[in-house]
Amino acid sequence: MFRFALPLAMVGAAAMLSAASPPAQDAPAKPGVDAPELAALGSYPVGVARVEFVQPGQLDPLQGADRPATVDRHLPLSIWYPAAAAGGGTLYRSALPGKNGSDIAFTVPGIASPDARAAAGRFPLVILAHGYSNTPEVLSWLGENLASKGYVVVAPAFRDPPITVRTAAAAAGPIARRPLDIVFVAAEAQRRARAGQGPFATADADRTALIGYSMGGYGVLTAAGAPLDPGLAAATRDVLAPYIAGGPRAGELKVAGLKAVVAIAPPRAVRGADMWAPPGVEAIRAPTLFIVGSQDHTVGYDPGVRTLFDDEVHAARYLLTFREAGHSIGLIGAPPEMRADYWDKDWFEDSVWRKDRLMAIETHFITAFLERYVKGDISRAAYIDGLVPNSNDGIWAGAPPGRYAGYSPGPPAATLWKGFQPNKASGMSFEFKPAS
Template sequence: MMPVLMLGAAAPVALAAADVPASPTIPAPDAPELAAPGTLPVGTTTVELVQPAQLDPLRSADRAVLADRRLTVRLWYPAAASGPAMTYSTPLPGEDGKDVLFTVPGIASDRSAPATGHFPLVILAHGYSNSPEVLAWLGENLASKGYIVAAPAFRDPPISIRTEAARAVPLARRPLDIAFVASEAARLAKRGEGAFAAADVSRTALIGYSMGGYGVLTAAGAPLDPAMAARTRGALAPYVQGAARADALKVPHLKAVVAIAPAGGSPALTPWTAPGVAAITAPTLYIAGNQDRAVGYDPGVRTLFTQQAHAPRYLLTLREAGHSIALTGAPPEARGRFWDYEWFEDAVWRKDRLLAVQAHFITAFLDRTVKGDETRAAYMDGLIVDSNDGKWPDAPSGRYAGYSPGAPAATLWKGFQPNKAMAMSLEFKPAS
């Protein structure tokens, strides 16, 4: 039985030009150079992918319960022409477990015709109880720069449900769904269907936030500990190290991985067995706040960066930032209650600043590793680790908005304005 493909999308909200709120995809004037969207128009749509007869960890206890797994995948892609910008509408679970609907203004046009060409594929995995639309700022940004971005909606149980069965669902389905979407993208690209027709799956990248970070690191090759079979109520039993399908989760043609505040590095969750993330050979960019209380920093994300010995990797640390670094800024509907607001905002950093810095470095990293653009190396490989140490001796004085040229004229990171590269560090370790 073949998986089913269905086209569809949320209807755009029509707004008069004067009433359109600022999209989080459009950075503020103090954003680093590569944060701005590219030159290509952006389209978006959704597809439904169906994987038959999947074990349901939420309902499987004494006996296995099988059900078709239906994934709605949000696509962002280079479009043939510009169209009306849409507003996304999507829910997140409230404190009582009930959905809170909110809206996010975008720059993409709903169901625009895809551009012709071949564009690298990016699979974008959201966090526990999140949705693809909270990462629209990144999906749209990358599509405008010549990537096709596929973001599955994983349909986790509400994060407020603390049962063993509820926690088993994201642990089981993240790597399974990511591998399935990669496989389906390859099949549909070969058949020339929809927006996938322009996807070049020989150049694939994975990006994951939080629980999605655990998913992409697993799909990049980190072997699952046999204990994960029980923790997922049997759903991952065929895929743990030593099992019959242990290699089936690894995404082929992988050129790069971006793990934003990924779960899996702290003692609270140890999903992998030796060699763990050291089994990953694709270049990797880790992004984390050093005050992350959800997945940990050290131990936590820094632990993974240190352990991934067989791949070139970067660690971008946003000092004093917490866990909610990747979600869009709090929309109006989420500003009335602490629980809802806490999904989105950081205690210290401006959210638009967090998103802009990440878009800048993710662009440089993917352009270099996936597209082979070595001019982007200058944005990643500087003379300093700590942004506060950067110097630009010949920078014009005053409120100058130009960007640092980087080495050798300046040690200030390339692409940052004077006084705007603060409270960050960027570390690099080569493959051993």
Template sequence: MFRFVLPSLLACASCVLVVTPVAAQDAPARPGVDAPELAALGAYPVGVADLEFVQPDQADPLQGKDAPAIVDRHIPLKIWYPAGGTGAGTTYRTALPGEKGVDIPFTVPGLATPGLAPATGRFPLVILAHGYSNTPEVLSWLGENLASKGYVVVTPAFHDPSITIRTTAAAAGPVSRRPLDIAFVAAEAQRRARAGQGLFAAADASRTALIGYSMGGYGVLAAAGASLNPALGLATRGVLTPYVAGGAKANELKVANVKAVVAISPPKALRGTELWAASGMGAIRAPTLFIVGSQDHTVGYDPGVRTLFEQERYAPRYLLTFREAGHSIGLVGAPPEMRTSYWDKDWFEDSVWRKDRLMGIETHFITAFLDRYVKDDASRAAYIDGLVPNSNNGVWSSTPVGRYAGFSPGGSQATLWKGFQPNKAAGMSFEFKPAE
């Protein structure tokens, strides 16, 4: 895109046309100047690689006439990791389904560079799961940011059906496969990490975190141990029957060595069917951070995500609520290619909150949460523990007059949320419940 600067022909008849390029769109992983403190990029350059895992002999409810077809499950992966050297960055190319059922291609600028050698050391392993019909690239805002802070982030591409989730037939695919795929990808990544294979040699399998948005949030909660509703057996043509509460393989979904779980806008129910057993959330033992908008009419708030937060009992859990936000809080901001249609733009943008603001705040809290519970960094506790529940009530009385950009110190000096700038901690709630 170019901006054409036309000098006045009356002032200078001999002037020539000057063409000035517009600055390129910045990578979404780089936070804005008004983002809270821990949203800032970390010390590591970021590398990116594309691989594929194959799980043989898997039931696919979207294939087969009389019973689900048994096929090899191919799962492409995008891996963001701390790199040992710098690079020029990249441009991701991906697509999401448009209103007419045709995929709309678009690009996303990235900080990561393909082919970089990993940094020296062993870094916690993060499995990052996208939502229905999304792709790993739309989660680059979080994957790249976490990699810069010393996490190896493995993001599967689940290849959901292009038909809309509003049909029962389409829903059977992601409902059945999301937990199974996440459990498999996590276990295989951990196996390769322990064996020192390839890029996975940089990952520490004993320190694993699960993060998911929307349908991916459902998947990571199940992979963290939450019990599935037995009704999902019928809803998935029997694919999940062995894995629901009381099933013979129910424990096989639980990922080993999970130190923390982040569920962004996870569903409680889908098309009237409850996804979780009556005490399903009570089976989770890993610290959990729920993130949701209070006006999320896709998965619900209360009942909805708040209900899941309340039902989890035996692990520390947190609930970050963006008041008045909807469901579209987990993807990058709408790229230029997706801004000409309401349907396309609605994938990405919230009706109230700026997307760059949402991403910065989420990254801040996710960083604090993972650093505390996965890296055992006690200094991060002050960013998530003891906060006044309503962000509007925080006070920092010693703030200089004017547009001061410093970060609240929290603690005894300020009740304004630690790491937030004055006038920038508004419209949110942050709640905590300890393990019982």
């Protein structure tokens, strides 16, 4: 959440992987018994690898006195991928900044096995971008789950300054680097996929999707084609000056082979600076799924994420709203190490919604959306097209009485959202608008 609330990891707080055998039910990627249908894990075991990309000669607005320093940009990556055989699981080690700016370490159990042999096949490539001062590990719930369904998921660690440093100078780093990093990582991952290199060998570069939370959402919408506002040049010490709308390198800020975009709680503006120049997200052509809480006071709802949904008129787009939820909808539930202090726990937990419930519902809809638009599985359209907008209005008259755990078949038998159990589709809205 960006307090100016977009979550992200601290400089020097590189997350670690270690082999372990955590109980599978403790891993955030594994949904509970009350999760909607498509949240379930897929048929593949999951592997995880660590790789570092280095982009030489990059301007860093966080370094340098009179002008940004030119440095080699190091980006550690977590890569989740379909594995050939099941392993013993993983215990991720990560950290987020505490209220005094120092790292608070925590662990996250995972279903993935480090450096497991990859499954045979060609799988869509997903770039997964975290928020301000977060780490890839807090998005493991989604990265591991998608890998089990046949995706190669690449999650960079952007190494933002601590969220506690609330200055325009500190914000310049993530604002400048997020879209640049996402485009670079996507291009390099695609290059290695085509060359059959390492954990990218099974990825299909021509079927790429972008997923971003909070500041990562700003990054993926920019990388999908939304032109940067000229005001971001000054806000980033001119690092973005060549890439703003009309700039000489503006055309470079776009990911090739893009089939779909998921933007979870993306900001339209940061510290009063608009993210995009006209036509803004209207320039995006890739199908887009927006996810937001109606009480997200960090990025706003309406105006806010709902405005982006309305404005993206040239792409098929969807809007999943969790009524009364806030900004922390993109992270795992608070690890035990982060539950003793209010600041630490507030990174992760929503004031109204159960976190496991949020993750399960998001996974369900993201799965349906990606399989529909990235894998071309038309059967998944029934899970996202033609739903009654208000989940509370859905009816399944033929459902067995009692605590029935079966999933709604959707129309024509039921208007209860397809894939949801009776009494488990409430407090949400889901809307669709076709490309004009």
